[in-house]
Amino acid sequence: MxxxxxxxxxxxxxxxxxxxxxxxxxxxxxxxxxxxxxxxxxxxxxxxxxxxxxxxxxxxxxxxxxxxxxxxxxxxxxxxxxxxxxxxxxxxxxxxxxxxxxxxxxxxxxxxxxxxxxxxxxxxxxxxxxxxxxxxxxxxxxxxxxxxxxxxxxxxxxxxxxxxxxxxxxxxxxxxSGLGSVVVGTDGVGAENLIVPAGGARNPIRNEQLIEQADENGNIRSKANLYMNGPEIFNFTLRVVPKVVQDILDRENKTIDQIDYFIFHQANKFILDHLRKKLKIAEEKFWIDLSECGNTVSASIPIAIKMALDAGKIKAGDQVMLVGFGVGYSWGACLIEI
Known part of the structure; x- marks a missing residue:
């Protein structure tokens, strides 16, 4: 079997x-x-x-x-x-x-x-x-x-x-059935837009890597700290996510209206609002709630699923699309049945 x-x-x-x-x-x-x-x-x-x-x-x-x-x-x-x-x-x-x-x-x-x-x-x-x-x-x-x-x-x-x-x-x-089609993708061209530049074998920690500097917006960090190019991450997200959503719909032979609920990586409200509107997803079918935990990176989607279940937003039998995107660049999406 x-x-x-x-x-x-x-x-x-x-x-x-x-x-x-x-x-x-x-x-x-x-x-x-x-x-x-x-x-x-x-x-x-x-x-x-x-x-x-x-x-x-x-x-x-x-x-x-x-x-x-x-x-x-x-x-x-x-x-x-x-x-x-x-x-x-x-x-x-x-x-x-x-x-x-x-x-x-x-x-x-x-x-x-x-x-x-x-x-x-x-x-x-x-x-x-x-x-x-x-x-x-x-x-x-x-x-x-x-x-x-x-x-x-x-x-x-x-x-x-x-x-x-x-x-x-x-x-x-x-x-x-439970976990349906899964699609993943990668584009390493964006690696430097979300990165900790120093600390690995490519760029080991040395004294000069620990020097803190302010950027043009007044943010202070060293090469051993996390760096994020917010505008570039935002542009990448708007470019890639609609395509991967459509890819899942095509593989499952469904329209966006046939999906009961959508849970995306909880990056921040600004990005999620733009994605929901761009994809024309009804507000009541789209999870946004990172108010008490922030962006927890790889843990954000499963945390959101559990929260949505506990809140009664999704229930047994629902078709839920999950979408992750960010550092790498990398992305992925899948359809699950609760």
Whole structure:
């Protein structure tokens, strides 16, 4: 019997510390109001990891929440996928550390992948391949980010947007439909528009890489900090997302009106509003809510799915389109049945 792939359960975890708009205004001596920040970003507050709390720690807590719900035992997991751009170490893989902490079987595969804003869609594609090839029956997909560790405290362009968080998703082999078509894409020409320039093998940390400089907008950062070219990311998003949405519709032989709900990577309200209007998606069928967590990168889509389920915006049987886009450049989309 040929199995299909189904999302069985989703849980998420957000760090205890929060950073509100009011905190940002005070710490950075901003001339903006809390309402102005919210109006542009859609964010009121972000969760920020402790100094010694890593993406691995967040991922473990999200996974423990999922496993403690009784839907799946640790012994049942055949493969662990961990998406992060903020690993504990260059090596070993964080997935191996998580595997140990969760006490998964020795014959359970475990691997990291570094993909960012489109990472959840890529993770679904990998899980689908593992399950539908017969290599695994249950795949635990974790996405966790602590971008706050890369952000300069005086960089308004990034500090207002990003928050830390993690999500755990259980994917299982099923006789019924669940995860439909998946499309991914890449264009490395935009790599330098969302990047931490120093710290890897290409550009190791040296004293000169730690020198902080102000840009033309007054944002302060060093080469060891996260840099984002907001206008270029925005242009890339408007160029790519409508095409990948249409690609999924064509593959599924559906029109946009036949999709019950849309959950995109929760980048910021400004981008999401423009995409919704460009695609002519009804407001009531489109999720925007990053007000209390900010942009959690690869974890944003699964967190949004769980929030939408809890809010009653989506229900069993609904056809939901998921779309991720950003750092790389990379993008992906898929159709799932709840």
């Amino acid at each position: 040929r199995f299909q792939t189904k999302i069985e359960a989703i849980e998420y975890y957000l760090p205890k510390n929060t950073l509100s708009n009011e905190n940002l205004i005070e710490e950075m001596n901003l001339q903006w109001s809390s309402e102005e920040i919210y109006r542009k970003t859609g964010i009121s507050s972000r969760h920020i990891a402790d100094a010694f709390e890593t993406s691995t720690d967040l991922g473990i807590k999200a996974a423990q929440q999922l496993l403690s719900a009784g839907i799946c035992r640790a012994d049942d997991v055949d493969f662990l996928l961990f998406c992060t751009q903020s690993p504990d170490y260059f090596l070993p893989a964080s997935a191996c550390l998580i595997h140990h902490q969760l006490k998964l079987r020795a014959d359970c595969g475990a691997v990291d992948f570094n993909q960012g804003c489109s990472g959840f869609i890529y993770g679904l594609a990998i899980a689908k391949g593992l399950i539908e090839s017969g290599m695994a029956r249950k795949v635990l997909l974790l996405a966790a980010e602590t971008y706050s560790k890369y952000i300069n405290s005086q960089d308004r362009s990034t500090r207002t947007i990003f928050g830390d968080g993690a999500a755990a998703v259980l994917l299982v082999a099923s006789s019924s």
